[in-house]
Amino acid sequence: MAKHPSGLEELPLGIDLLHDPALNKGTAFTAAERKALGLEGLLPPIISSQQQQVQHIMNNVRRKPSNLEKYLYLIGLQDRNEQLFYKTLIEHLEELSPIIYTPTVGLACQEYSKVFRRPRGIFITKHHRGHIRSILRNWPHKEVRILVVTDGERILGLGDLGSNGMGIPVGKLSLYTACAGIAPNACLPVMIDVGTGNKGLWSDPEYIGLPEERLQGEEYDALLDEFMEAASKTFPHVMIQFEDFGNKNAFRLLDRYRDRYCMFDDDIQGTAGVALAGLYSALCMTGGKMTDQKLVFLGAGEAALGIGNLVVTSMINQGLSENEARGRCWFVDSQGLVVESRTDLVQHKSRFAHDFPFHRDLFSAVNAIKPTAIIGASGQSGAFTPEILQAMAKWNERPIVFALSNPTSRSECSAQDAYSHTNGHAVFASGSPFPPVVINGQNFIPGQANNVYIFPGVGLGVLASESTRVTDEMFSVAAACVAKKATTEDLELGRIFPSLSRIREVSLHIATTVARLAFARRLTAMKEPSDLPGFIKSKMYSPVYQTDPRVETVA
Ligand code: NAD
Numbered sequence: 001m002a003k004h005p006s007g008l009e010e011l012p013l014g015i016d017l018l019h020d021p022a023l024n025k026g027t028a029f030t031a032a033e034r035k036a037l038g039l040e041g042l043l044p045p046i047i048s049s050q051q052q053q054v055q056h057i058m059n060n061v062r063r064k065p066s067n068l069e070k071y072l073y074l075i076g077l078q079d080r081n082e083q084l085f086y087k088t089l090i091e092h093l094e095e096l097s098p099i100i101y102t103p104t105v106g107l108a109c110q111e112y113s114k115v116f117r118r119p120r121g122i123f124i125t126k127h128h129r130g131h132i133r134s135i136l137r138n139w140p141h142k143e144v145r146i147l148v149v150t151d152g153e154r155i156l157g158l159g160d161l162g163s164n165g166m167g168i169p170v171g172k173l174s175l176y177t178a179c180a181g182i183a184p185n186a187c188l189p190v191m192i193d194v195g196t197g198n199k200g201l202w203s204d205p206e207y208i209g210l211p212e213e214r215l216q217g218e219e220y221d222a223l224l225d226e227f228m229e230a231a232s233k234t235f236p237h238v239m240i241q242f243e244d245f246g247n248k249n250a251f252r253l254l255d256r257y258r259d260r261y262c263m264f265d266d267d268i269q270g271t272a273g274v275a276l277a278g279l280y281s282a283l284c285m286t287g288g289k290m291t292d293q294k295l296v297f298l299g300a301g302e303a304a305l306g307i308g309n310l311v312v313t314s315m316i317n318q319g320l321s322e323n324e325a326r327g328r329c330w331f332v333d334s335q336g337l338v339v340e341s342r343t344d345l346v347q348h349k350s351r352f353a354h355d356f357p358f359h360r361d362l363f364s365a366v367n368a369i370k371p372t373a374i375i376g377a378s379g380q381s382g383a384f385t386p387e388i389l390q391a392m393a394k395w396n397e398r399p400i401v402f403a404l405s406n407p408t409s410r411s412e413c414s415a416q417d418a419y420s421h422t423n424g425h426a427v428f429a430s431g432s433p434f435p436p437v438v439i440n441g442q443n444f445i446p447g448q449a450n451n452v453y454i455f456p457g458v459g460l461g462v463l464a465s466e467s468t469r470v471t472d473e474m475f476s477v478a479a480a481c482v483a484k485k486a487t488t489e490d491l492e493l494g495r496i497f498p499s500l501s502r503i504r505e506v507s508l509h510i511a512t513t514v515a516r517l518a519f520a521r522r523l524t525a526m527k528e529p530s531d532l533p534g535f536i537k538s539k540m541y542s543p544v545y546q547t548d549p550r551v552e553t554v555a
Helices: 014-018 031-036 050-063 067-080 082-091 093-100 104-110 132-137 162-180 217-234 247-257 266-286 302-317 322-327 362-369 386-395 415-420 455-465 472-485 488-492 500-520 532-538 550-554
Strands: 122-125 146-150 187-193 239-242 263-265 295-298 329-333 373-376 400-403 427-430 437-439 442-444
Touching: 031 550, 050 067, 050 082, 067 082, 067 093, 067 104, 082 093, 082 162, 093 104, 093 162, 093 500, 104 162, 122 132, 132 217, 146 162, 162 187, 162 455, 162 500, 187 217, 217 239, 217 247, 239 247, 239 266, 239 455, 247 263, 247 266, 247 302, 263 266, 266 302, 266 373, 266 400, 266 427, 266 455, 266 472, 266 488, 295 302, 295 362, 302 322, 302 329, 302 472, 322 329, 329 362, 362 386, 386 415, 415 427, 415 437, 455 472, 455 500, 455 532, 472 500, 500 532
Parallel strands: 122 187, 146 187, 146 239, 239 263, 295 329, 295 373, 373 400, 400 427
Antiparallel strands: 437 442
């Protein structure tokens, strides 16, 4: 008897089969399947190929009047026909990832209570304390290997959205499946609703979360501790990805759990990986050496400090001492330049505080430091002013300008600004996508420093090797893999990341390198397969329809 992908139930028949998103093929069920599986009369007579269905879906997506409508249509498809959803997403990733993930997912989260139709994932609250394990056991799929969890406090650059932030784990896991072939039933989105500091939501009668103050302190930690323990026991070999936690919890929880569980924080480590990949590629264009760079970060939160720490690791690997490497990374936060004379610095920032005069604003700070690269992760729209960009172009033949803040409306500068104020010389990347730009007749395709280049591949490598930990070194090697995959043609167009259409190839390359590292560092009890890339590839989910296994036996 063939098993359902969940590993539990028997395969359904008739209308139940059409209502099962993992198995439904809609009008692509063949005549033999319709006859054998009780589907005759339940579908219109037409029999389509999966490719025709993909085309039909794309026609419908393109007809939708807004990106939010496109998002809702695609989520509806995911709920009806998972294989078709993923086939369409994989084939049109460049067009659809900004819908399924940032920036549209940000809009969807802001409207989540209104657009909420059916649950996908697990909602845990403080009222579940003491029996979180039994809550997790309510999830129908038993073979979960990746869990993406948020408490909704810092959704993209949009702030505290409470339970409405559930769109983020859902979207991230869709990308795991599309970009690295992690089977959908191995993915579990989790929202830990501990209340929300967004009081506007308390008075919203449509809000789906707990309209109360956020849990904090020991009670918060106890809830998280129980969750980590329960998740790791319920789902053996699970990897847990933290996503969009508030600044004060994200670093703390990463420090608390990274040596106890197989977990990482994508905002800190994944972002660091993709930005480091971008820097490696940028240096191929500028011809500079990593150890000669001077970087000024705008923002000193999860993203910026995560990148700074990984850059330091990379510079140390290339011969600098830790002090020398830290001396090349400068931070400007909401209070000004991070320097030793400041008394308000938390530990994560103070490691980058230099013995240097204080500068209140970015312009005077960059004037004093004269960096080779400016990296924005502050959520401050327009912070890279024309004066700053022009000054960068004066000091550097090819200034590196990364405006990473999301969504597009929060970007520190647009692609157009970056190129036009540097006379087309900037090496530019952004967090959210920007359309191509033409300057002086030259075409530029801005690179998107999308974490999707990193986390799916790292996750696939961790899962395939059954690694018990996710290490910074894995993100460092993943960055080098991504940079290696950007072609000369990509770089000539200014695109410092490989085309998203090649993401599964990139993810497989990262996964193989990460898994190899897990074996070399003895992070797994598994024996290394002789053909590691072949082994990993064989584990990747493919959403291509197969003939229903019951047809031969029943027909
Ligand atoms: P965070 O809340 O941890 O950090 C924000 C930082 O910005 C804080 O250090 C804060 O002091 C600083 N800041 C706020 N106002 C400022 C001002 N006026 N001047 C200078 N600094 C100011 O958030 P985060 O997780 O670090 O994310 C920051 C931004 O980066 C967000 O917009 C997020 O969407 C984006 N991001 C992009 C990527 C990517 O491109 N792949 C990945 C992660 C995060």
